[in-house]
Amino acid sequence: xxxxxxxxxxxxxxxxxxxxxxxxxxxxxxxxxxxxxxxxxxxxxxxxxxxxxxxxxxxxxxxxxxxxxxxxxxxxxxxxxxxxxxxxxxxxxxxxxxxxxxxxxxxxxxxxxxxxxxxxxxxxxxxxxxxxxxxxxxxxxxxxxxxxxxxxxxxxxxxxxxxxxx
Numbered sequence: 001x002x003x004x005x006x007x008x009x010x011x012x013x014x015x016x017x018x019x020x021x022x023x024x025x026x027x028x029x030x031x032x033x034x035x036x037x038x039x040x041x042x043x044x045x046x047x048x049x050x051x052x053x054x055x056x057x058x059x060x061x062x063x064x065x066x067x068x069x070x071x072x073x074x075x076x077x078x079x080x081x082x083x084x085x086x087x088x089x090x091x092x093x094x095x096x097x098x099x100x101x102x103x104x105x106x107x108x109x110x111x112x113x114x115x116x117x118x119x120x121x122x123x124x125x126x127x128x129x130x131x132x133x134x135x136x137x138x139x140x141x142x143x144x145x146x147x148x149x150x151x152x153x154x155x156x157x158x159x160x161x162x163x164x165x166x
Contacts, residue, residue, distance in 0.1 A: 003069040004030040009101055011113055017069050024111040029101065032112040033077040034064035036097075036161065037087075037121035043139040044161075045121060046154070047084065050135045058135075060148055061155040066112075073115045085137065086129030087121070094119050098160075105157060116160070 002020035005013055006028045018030060037045040046060050063084050067076030074091045081087050094117045102110040125137040140148070146162055148154035 002066065004066055005069050006030060007113060009103075011099075020066065024109065029103075029111050029113050031067035031073060031076065032064065032102075032110075032114045033067060033073055033080060034062050034114065034116045034158070035077045035081050035094075036062050036116070036118045037081070037085075038118055039120075039122040039139060041139075041141075043141050044145065045085070045125065045137055046140050046145070046148075047125070047134040048136040050133055053133065056155050059155050060153050062158060062161075074117070077115070077117045081119075082129075083131045084133050086126035087123070089119050089121070100160075 004018045004020065006016040006018050006025070007013055007030065009027070009029060014028065016028070018024060024030070039045070044062065046062060048060050049056050049058060051057050063081050065076070065080045065084070067073060068079070071079070073096070074094055077094060078089050078091050081089050097116045097118050099113060099115045102112050102114055104110065125134070127134060127137070142162065145154060149156060149159055149162070
């Protein structure tokens with residue numbers, strides 16, 4: 001059973017927790033992380049979701065997921081990469097690119113505060129050490145990521161990666 005801490009829209013921890021799969025209370029949010037691993041060539045390591053995933057099976061994405069109860073954002077980011085890709089990252093190498101509140105997206109309640117992280121990385125994933133959520137990985141540049149978004153091969157909620165950094 002996965003538990004999440006609940007926050008206000010302003011990222012104040014409420015002291016309440018939430019069980020994954022239950023209806024999220026209106027006006028409260030949980031913390032989610034997306035992690036982009038970038039090599040010196042400017043490419044990003046993207047992953048293909050396993051066929052048995054309940055949402056977006058076999059689609060390409062960046063690593064990410066919900067931050068668990070008691071974790072902070074960077075701890076959740078490092079854990080997600082280890083679980084999904086079998087990669088151990090040093091937290092101090094991460095750069096928080098931005099954070100945003102996503103109450104509703106395309107008519108569906110997300111109810112999350114999304115932190116987007118970037119880490120330098122140039123090796124390959126070790127799916128043998130991962131937990132089976134991912135079936136393949138590959139490196140892709142921004143133009144390929146844009147093409148994959150347009151063709152529907154990449155999870156659409158990742159389109160923010162194409163916006164210029166402030």
